[in-house]
Structures are given as C-alpha cells and as structure tokens.
Amino acid sequence: xxxxxxxxxxxxxxxxxxxxxxxxxxxxxxxxxxxxxxxxxxxxxxxxxxxxxxxxxxxxxxxxxxxxxxxxxxxxxxxxxxxxxxxxxxxxxxxxxxxxxxxxxxxxxxxxxxxxxxxxxxxxxxxxxxxxxxxxxxxxxxxxxxxxxxxxxxxxxxxx
Amino acid sequence: xxxxxxxxxxxxxxxxxxxxxxxxxxxxxxxxxxxxxxxxxxxxxxxxxxxxxxxxxxxxxxxxxxxxxxxxxxxxxxxxxxxxxxxxxxxxxxxxxxxxxxxxxxxxxxxxxxxxxxxxxxxxxxxxxxxxxxxxxxxxxxxxxxxxxxxxxxxxxxxxxxxxxxxxxxxxxxxxxxxxxxxxxxxxxxxxxxxxxxxxxxxxxxxxxxxxxxxxxxxxxxxxxxxxxxxxxxxxxxxxxxxxxxxxxxxxxxxxxxxxxxxxxxxxxxxxxxxxxxxxxxxxxxxxxxxxxxxxxxxxxxxxxxxxxxxxxxxxxxxxxxxxxxxxxxxxxxxxxxxxxxxxxxxxxxxxxxxxxxxxxxxxxxxxxxxxxxxxxxxxxxxxxxxxxxxxxxxxxxxxxxxxxxxxxxxxxxxxxxxxxxxxxxxxxxxxxxxxxxxxxxxxxxxxxxxxxxxxxxxxxxxxxxxxxxxxxxxxxxxxxxxxxxxxxxxxxxxxxxxxxxxxxxxxxxxxxxxxxxxxxxxxxxxxxxxxxxxxxxxxxxxxxxxxxxxxxxxxxxxxxxxxxxxxxxxxxxxxxxxxxxxxxxxxxxxxxxxxxxxxxxxxxxxxxxxxxxxxxxxxxxxxxxxxxxxxxxxxxxxxxxxxxxxxxxxxxxxxxxxxxxxxxxxxxxxxxxxxxxxxxxxxxxxxxxxxxxxxxxxxxxxxxxxxxxxxxxxxxxxxxxxxxxxxxxxxxxxxxxxxxxxxxxxxxxxxxxxxxxxxxx
Numbered sequence: 001x002x003x004x005x006x007x008x009x010x011x012x013x014x015x016x017x018x019x020x021x022x023x024x025x026x027x028x029x030x031x032x033x034x035x036x037x038x039x040x041x042x043x044x045x046x047x048x049x050x051x052x053x054x055x056x057x058x059x060x061x062x063x064x065x066x067x068x069x070x071x072x073x074x075x076x077x078x079x080x081x082x083x084x085x086x087x088x089x090x091x092x093x094x095x096x097x098x099x100x101x102x103x104x105x106x107x108x109x110x111x112x113x114x115x116x117x118x119x120x121x122x123x124x125x126x127x128x129x130x131x132x133x134x135x136x137x138x139x140x141x142x143x144x145x146x147x148x149x150x151x152x153x154x155x156x157x158x159x160x
Numbered sequence: 161x162x163x164x165x166x167x168x169x170x171x172x173x174x175x176x177x178x179x180x181x182x183x184x185x186x187x188x189x190x191x192x193x194x195x196x197x198x199x200x201x202x203x204x205x206x207x208x209x210x211x212x213x214x215x216x217x218x219x220x221x222x223x224x225x226x227x228x229x230x231x232x233x234x235x236x237x238x239x240x241x242x243x244x245x246x247x248x249x250x251x252x253x254x255x256x257x258x259x260x261x262x263x264x265x266x267x268x269x270x271x272x273x274x275x276x277x278x279x280x281x282x283x284x285x286x287x288x289x290x291x292x293x294x295x296x297x298x299x300x301x302x303x304x305x306x307x308x309x310x311x312x313x314x315x316x317x318x319x320x321x322x323x324x325x326x327x328x329x330x331x332x333x334x335x336x337x338x339x340x341x342x343x344x345x346x347x348x349x350x351x352x353x354x355x356x357x358x359x360x361x362x363x364x365x366x367x368x369x370x371x372x373x374x375x376x377x378x379x380x381x382x383x384x385x386x387x388x389x390x391x392x393x394x395x396x397x398x399x400x401x402x403x404x405x406x407x408x409x410x411x412x413x414x415x416x417x418x419x420x421x422x423x424x425x426x427x428x429x430x431x432x433x434x435x436x437x438x439x440x441x442x443x444x445x446x447x448x449x450x451x452x453x454x455x456x457x458x459x460x461x462x463x464x465x466x467x468x469x470x471x472x473x474x475x476x477x478x479x480x481x482x483x484x485x486x487x488x489x490x491x492x493x494x495x496x497x498x499x500x501x502x503x504x505x506x507x508x509x510x511x512x513x514x515x516x517x518x519x520x521x522x523x524x525x526x527x528x529x530x531x532x533x534x535x536x537x538x539x540x541x542x543x544x545x546x547x548x549x550x551x552x553x554x555x556x557x558x559x560x561x562x563x564x565x566x567x568x569x570x571x572x573x574x575x576x577x578x579x580x581x582x583x584x585x586x587x588x589x590x591x592x593x594x595x596x597x598x599x600x601x602x603x604x605x606x607x608x609x610x611x612x613x614x615x616x617x618x619x620x621x622x623x624x625x626x627x628x629x630x631x632x633x634x635x636x637x638x639x640x641x642x643x644x645x646x647x648x649x650x651x652x653x654x655x656x657x658x659x660x661x662x663x664x665x666x667x668x669x670x671x672x673x674x675x676x677x678x679x680x681x682x683x684x685x686x687x688x689x690x691x692x693x694x695x696x697x698x699x700x701x702x703x704x705x706x707x708x709x710x711x712x713x714x715x716x717x718x719x720x721x722x723x724x725x726x727x728x729x730x731x732x733x734x735x736x737x738x739x740x741x742x743x744x745x746x747x748x749x750x751x752x753x754x755x756x757x758x759x760x761x762x763x764x765x766x767x768x769x770x771x772x773x774x775x776x777x778x779x780x781x782x783x784x785x786x787x788x789x790x791x792x793x794x795x796x797x798x799x800x801x802x803x804x805x806x807x808x809x810x811x812x813x814x815x816x817x818x819x820x821x822x823x824x825x826x827x828x829x830x831x832x833x834x835x836x837x838x839x840x841x842x843x844x845x846x847x848x849x850x851x852x853x854x855x856x857x858x859x860x861x862x863x864x865x866x867x868x869x870x871x872x873x874x875x876x877x878x879x880x881x882x883x884x885x886x887x888x889x890x891x892x893x894x895x896x897x898x899x900x901x902x903x904x905x906x907x908x909x910x911x912x913x914x915x916x917x918x919x920x921x922x
Contacts, residue, residue, distance in 0.1 A: 025185065142222075143222050149254060
C-alpha cells in the first residue's frame with residue numbers, strides 16, 4: 001500500500017514537472033514572439049544597429065526633422081540645441097549619441113554632403129565613445145518639406 | 161493475478177505516455193528554438209541592408225510628396241506648367257543623386273523610373289464626361305473640374321549584392337483627389353452656403369485631417385463695381401468631417417454691397433471654386449462647372465440678306481469678361497437673364513468652340529481665341545497684354561471670333577476650361593514686323609502698317625496703311641486746322657502725335673497710344689496743351705476690318721485759323737499709280753450711303769482735281785454710315801458708328817453744323833479721298849474756330865476691305881457727284897460695288913449689334 005502510494009506520488013511529481021515545463025516554454029515562446037527590440041535589453045551590436053535605424057526612421061516618419069530643423073522653409077536658429085534636447089529625452093540614458101546632419105548640396109550637377117549643424121549634437125565626449133563597449137552608426141536620407149535632402153547620421157554607444 | 165498484471169500494464173502505459181509527452185515537448189521546444197533563432201537571424205543579421213532599403217523607400221515616397229507639394233504650389237502661382245514641371249524634375253533628380261551619394265558606400269545601386277499608369281478611367285460625373293486620366297511624365301495635374309486630381313508617380317529599384325537584395329522594386333504613387341459634390345451646394349440657415357467635398361489620397365484612402373485652414377472657397381460677388389474683381393474668397397466658418405473623406409464646408413460669401421446680393425442666392429451661388437491644400441502641402445483645385453454655353457445671334461445681315469452667298473466675312477470678335485458680360489465692338493451684348501461668371505483658371509486652359517452651321521449643328525469646332533490683359537477698368541490694354549502665364553483675373557478678357565456663314569443667324573459657342581495642367585496656350589496667328597518707325601501687322605487677310613514712331617515727314621498725313629485684296633488704302637485717324645502755304649493748303653495742319661504701342665496676342669493685335677502731343681507737320685512744331693487723346697486700333701485675325709476707337713478731350717480753347725476737322729477718312733492711290741500699270745490698280749468709283757438709305761455712286765477723275773462731293777459745291781452734308789472706294793476686285797470702305805455720326809454733327813459755326821462726307825480727287829490726280837469731316841473746310845471766307853475746352857471727341861469707326869465691283873450708267877447731277885473739269889468723272893446709276901458695304905455696315909452699328917439668345921452652363 002505504501003509502495004503503491006509512493007509510485008503514485010512520483011508520477012504526480014513527474015506530471016507536475018512536465019506541466020510546469022510546458023507552461024514555462026509556452027511563456028518564454030510567447031514573450032520572445034511578442035517582445036520588440038528593447039535597447040535596454042539588447043545584447044548584441046546588431047540589435048543596437050537595428051535600434052539606431054528604427055529610431056531614425058521613426059523620427060523621419062513623424063517629420064521630426066522638419067519640425068526641429070526648419071521653420072517656414074528656413075533653418076531655425078539654434079536648431080541643434082533643440083535636436084540635442086530631443087535626442088536626450090528620447091534615447092535611453094545608458095546610450096551615448098552623436099548626430100550629424102548633412103545637407104545634400106547640388107552644385108554644377110554634383111551633389112555633395114555639407115554639414116548642416118553648426119554645433120555638435122551629442123550628449124557625450126569623444127572619450128565616452130572610445131570607452132563605450134559597443135559603437136554603432138546608421139545613416140538615413142530625409143527629404144524635408146522644403147525639398148532639402150538631408151543625410152542624418154547617428155552614432156550610438158553603449159555607456160560604460 | 162490478472163489484477164496485478166493489469167496494474168503493471170497500467171504503470172507501463174503511464175510511463176510510455178509520459179515519455180511520449182516529454183518527447184513531444186522536446187521536439188516542440190527544439191522547433192520553437194530553431195524558429196526563433198531563424199527569426200532572430202533574419203531580423204538582426206549583421207548586414208543592415210533591410211533597414212537601409214526601407215529607409216530609402218520611405219524617403220522616396222516622402223520625396224514624391226514634397227515634389228508634388230512644391231510643384232502644385234508653384235503651379236498655383238505661375239499658372240503655367242513648365243516651371244513647376246522643371247522644378248519637379250530638378251527635385252527628383254536632386255533626390256536621386258543625393259540618395260546615390262549617401263548610399264554609394266553601402267554598395268547600393270539605386271535607380272528610379274517614371275511610371276505611366278491610369279489614375280482614373282473615363283467616367284461621367286454630374287452630367288459631365290471625364291476622359292481617362294493618366295499619370296505620366298512624373299507629375300500630372302487635373303484641375304478645374306468638379307473632380308480634380310494632383311498626382312505624382314515613379315518607381316524605385318535597389319540592388320544590393322552585399323545585402324542580398326537584387327531586383328528590389330517599389331512603385332510609388334502619391335495623389336490628392338478632390339471631388340466637389342455639385343448637387344450638394346445649398347443655402348445654409350443664415351447667409352451662408354453649404355456644400356460637400358470628398359477628399360482622398362493614394363489607394364483611395366480618405367483624407368481625414370483637414371481643417372478650415374486647408375480650404376479656400378471663391379464665390380462670385382454680383383455687387384462689385386467696375387474695376388473690382390468679381391470672385392471673392394469666402395469666409396469658411398466650418399469644415400465638418402463626415403467620415404470617408406467627406407467634408408461639409410460652411411462658407412459665408414463676401415459682398416461689396418450685401419444689400420444687393422439677392423441675385424447671388426437666386427443664381428450665382430451655384431458657382432463655387434474650391435481649393436484644397438492637404439497637410440502634406442499638396443494643392444488641388446475644383447470648380448463646380450466645366451463650361452459655359454452661349455447662343456449668340458447676329459442681327460446685322462441675315463435678316464436683310466437671307467442666305468446671301470456674299471456673306472462670308474461676317475465674323476465678330478467677342479470680348480468676354482470675368483463677370484460673364486460679353487462685348488462686341490466695345491458694346492455689351494444684351495441678355496435678359498443671368499450669365500455665369502467665368503472662373504479663374506490659368507488662361508491657357510480655356511478653349512473656345514463654336515458651331516459652324518447654326519445652333520442645331522451638333523459639331524463644335526475650335527475658333528480663334530485668346531486671353532488679353534487690360535487695366536482693371538478695361539479702358540486700356542496692359543503692357544502684359546498677351547501674357548498667358550496668369551489666371552483669368554481682374555483685367556482679363558477672353559477674346560474669340562465667331563463667323564456667321566450664309567443662312568446662319570445664330571451660333572452656339574462653348575467656353576470650356578480643360579482639366580489637364582499640361583494644356584498649351586493657343587498658337588499665334590498674327591505676325592508683327594517692325595522696321596524703322598513702322599510696325600506692320602499681318603492678320604492673314606490684310607497687312608496694316610502703322611507709323612509707330614511719328615516724325616515730321618510726308619508720311620504722317622496717313623496714319624494707317626492697309627494693304628489687302630491686291631491694293632492699298634491709307635486711313636487717316638484725326639486731323640484739324642489747315643496750314644496755308646505758297647498758294648496752296650496743307651490738310652490737315654495738326655495731327656495727334658505720340659508713339660504707338662503695338663501689342664499682339666494669338667488672334668488679335670491692339671495698337672494704342674495715349675498722349676497730349678499734337679504735331680504740326682508743316683512747321684515741325686509740337687503742342688502739348690491742345691488735346692489729350694487716346695486711340696485704340698483693333699486688328700483681329702482673319703477678318704477684313706480693323707476697328708478704331710477714339711477718345712479725346714480738348715484741353716484748351718484751341719484756335720483753328722482755318723477751321724477744319726476730320727475724325728476719320730481714307731485715301732487711296734499714290735504717285736506710282738498714276739501711270740500704267742499702276743493706274744489699272746487704282747480705285748475707280750466711289751459710293752456712299754446717304755441719309756434716306758439710298759446710295760450715291762460716282763467716278764473719280766483721272767485727270768482733274770475735282771471736289772465730287774463738297775459742301776462748297778453740293779449737298780455733301782447728306783451722308784450716312786458708310787462710304788466706299790473700289791474697282792473690280794478691290795474695295796476700301798469706312799463704316800461710321802452712331803457715335804461718329806453724332807460726333808460729326810457736334811460742331812457748329814454761327815449756329816450751322818459743319819459736317820460733311822468729303823469726296824474728291826487730289827490736285828495731282830493721284831489720289832482719291834473720302835473722309836468724314838466734323839468741320840468742313842469752307843473755301844470762301846474760311847472761318848476760324850475756337851474749340852470748346854473739355855469737349856470730348858468720342859467715337860468708333862471701322863475700316864473694311866472687300867472685293868469691290870463696278871459702277872454702270874453715267875449721268876449728270878453735280879449736286880450728287882460733281883464732274884468738275886473731267887466729264888468722265890460722272891455719277892453712276894448703278895453699282896455692284898455697293899453690295900458688300902451695304903451688307904456689312906450694320907455689323908458696326910449699336911442698333912444691330914449681336915445679342916445673346918441663351919446662356920447655360922454645365
């Protein structure tokens with residue numbers, strides 16, 4: 001009778017373990033499938049690169065570059081500061097950034113990149129980037145409402 | 161025993177089942193991990209080409225939006241398509257080069273293609289048929305119809321061997337589609353107008369984010385005075401979104417004089433011009449109507465000469481103003497009802513078509529037309545007279561010609577505006593050449609030469625040379641006073657001076673001057689305080705006439721020592737024509753209408769200086785609306801308006817009217833003259849005359865060439881036509897040369913002006 005109960009107990013334990021395993025695997029799978037790239041949790045350089053592009057494209061989709069850089073088709077005064085504040089507020093605190101905006105300037109049929117920002121758009125020093133464990137960069141092209149074509153270059157570095 | 165065996169079997173089955181479940185779990189877990197790994201590999205592969213390409217593709221669409229916004233904005237201001245199209249192409253090229261520059265290092269090969277696609281199939285909407293609308297050549301604008309579209313389209317292809325993308329291609333179309341729901345136009349509860357409009361964009365997506373600031377509504381103001389533009393921007397008080405891109409617009413019309421605006425609510429409220437600019441900056445413009453139809457009736461010839469084959473030159477040149485009023489020869493065509501105002505598309509969009517065989521003719525053919533720019537009060541041509549790169553705004557005129565062949569008393573005319581922004585302006589049919597002081601205008605029938613920069617020479621006697629139908633006649637426009645010289649006299653002593661400005665459009669030339677210069681050719685002096693004069697000559701394409709409009713004011717009491725004044729006359733012949741072979745080309749007979757409606761015919765002299773009709777000798781005061789000099793194959797005529805007849809009768813000396821129609825052969829026998837005089841030159845005891853300051857000289861007249869005729873059966877009656885010393889210069893009983901002037905002169909009289917029989921729109 002005791003052996004019989006013991007065996008029954010063992011089977012219950014095995015079944016419970018299996019059930020728990022099923023639940024755990026399902027939850028892990030569900031979490032993996034539904035979670036977006038989280039820069040806080042991103043572990044690879046590739047993920048950070050992907051994040052860098054996504055971040056720029058989302059700003060472009062919202063026409064943030066137009067709103068920050070231009071006013072009535074002309075360059076805003078001190079737009080670089082506005083850009084810095086925006087990036088600082090949107091990017092995770094453990095990421096350093098450095099943005100450069102180029103105006104694609106056409107002269108005599110040749111298009112070249114001319115830096116548009118007169119001051120740096122960054123929250124870090126060069127040393128921070130050197131010290132960073134990972135540094136990634138992304139470039140996107142952005143056509144503004146006044147039909148300027150801009151190249152937006154963003155570098156991100158994981159702090160520490 | 162059996163029970164034990166059964167329990168042992170049960171335990172084994174449980175273990176097998178448990179193991180099976182465990183195996184399934186392991187397999188499922190492994191499969192999930194493999195899937196996740198694969199997904200992660202695809203999503204976070206080291207090469208970021210996917211993000212780059214998505215970024216490029218996204219910005220390509222954005223660039224097309226920007227280009228279309230810029231192009232439509234430019235088109236809205238330039239009213240011509242070349243500049244916005246060039247701008248669009250430049251921006252497009254700039255974008256491609258920029259993208260290639262930015263991504264060259266990434267190993268991307270970026271290419272673009274202009275696409276050709278069907279934007280909208282042919283359809284019928286609100287009773288009007290729309291042709292199929294195609295998108296090609298990067299941008300296309302189909303505006304000014306109730307349904308209007310601005311569109312841009314191109315495709316982008318990207319190859320990246322490094323990123324594993326080859327042959328990636330993405331077509332893009334960006335558009336804004338506006339439909340003004342014409343049946344929905346209605347009066348609101350107050351003094352407001354309501355209508356609905358549907359706004360959509362590419363892929364038939366409704367535009368949902370419009371507000372009042374996105375729309376501009378123009379409504380006709382029937383209360384404006386002369387010189388003020390009749391289309392006024394209404395005050396959009398509400399723009400209600402009903403879903404599905406459908407908006408209700410509530411607009412309050414603006415009137416110069418609200419108390420007289422009742423006709424707006426009874427009729428003019430149907431005409432709505434709507435401009436929408438979406439939040440991407442793309443503009444589109446819709447009108448609630450697409451054309452105006454007129455039935456214009458001639459009243460000058462057909463009733464008097466039904467189906468007469470001579471009636472081939474009955475061509476009127478009508479001026480249509482933005483407020484819908486129509487003019488011929490500076491006189492408004494009468495119409496008892498309301499006529500639609502003309503909207504304000506770029507003038508190149510207009511097309512004028514008319515029937516050829518009367519109002520029952522189902523076929524409309526394009527007739528000569530042009531748009532002109534005048535001063536806001538329409539008194540004076542603008543220096544930008546023929547500028548077509550503008551909208552049909554204040555000062556604009558739409559000018560078109562309508563011919564009435566034999567048997568046709570009415571013609572239908574359709575004024576339409578095309579929706580395709582690539583519509584070209586009409587081609588020029590009138591040529592002007594300038595050589596020295598002369599400007600020569602070829603209208604396809606005759607060549608009119610102006611002494612455009614007058615000086616002091618023998619030329620200045622004759623202000624206009626008209627060559628056509630194989631010969632020439634000079635028409636003098638105004639002259640007064642007589643200069644005595646060595647036993648003879650210089651007629652006239654003084655002439656209006658000042659340079660002519662000659663402006664031409666595709667089918668009508670206007671020569672004009674406005675000056676206070678009075679020239680005295682015999683002395684070479686100028687006078688500046690005698691007369692302010694404004695003259696306009698109209699030279700339409702492919703007609704046999706020119707129109708002359710005179711508007712002058714005496715600035716002082718100007719003394720004419722030998723009283724004489726002629727407002728309009730004509731002289732045919734020159735020295736070379738006196739001998740053969742030129743002699744055969746000279747006009748031989750003269751005919752004129754007299755006050756009782758009869759005609760007088762006579763022969764000019766080939767050998768004597770004869771005053772054929774002159775108040776010094778006979779009853780030259782008996783005249784009327786036309787006079788003509790002719791031979792077989794050529795005739796030069798002058799047609800007086802009622803204004804000119806009144807003007808002629810407005811000068812008196814000693815209580816006697818001094819007017820006449822002077823007909824004579826010059827002292828050298830070389831020239832034949834017929835001229836209307838308001839003060840005839842009294843040969844004996846010539847009086848002087850002091851003009852009345854502020855008296856105006858206002859009249860219209862026309863010169864007319866035709867194919868002439870011959871006069872028959874001479875007789876003698878010096879009271880009708882003097883022979884003088886030449887017995888062959890006799891009056892003639894009959895003439896075939898009177899047929900054309902008799903037929904056509906009523907065209908230039910107010911009382912027989914064309915009338916509007918019907919006006920409609922759609």
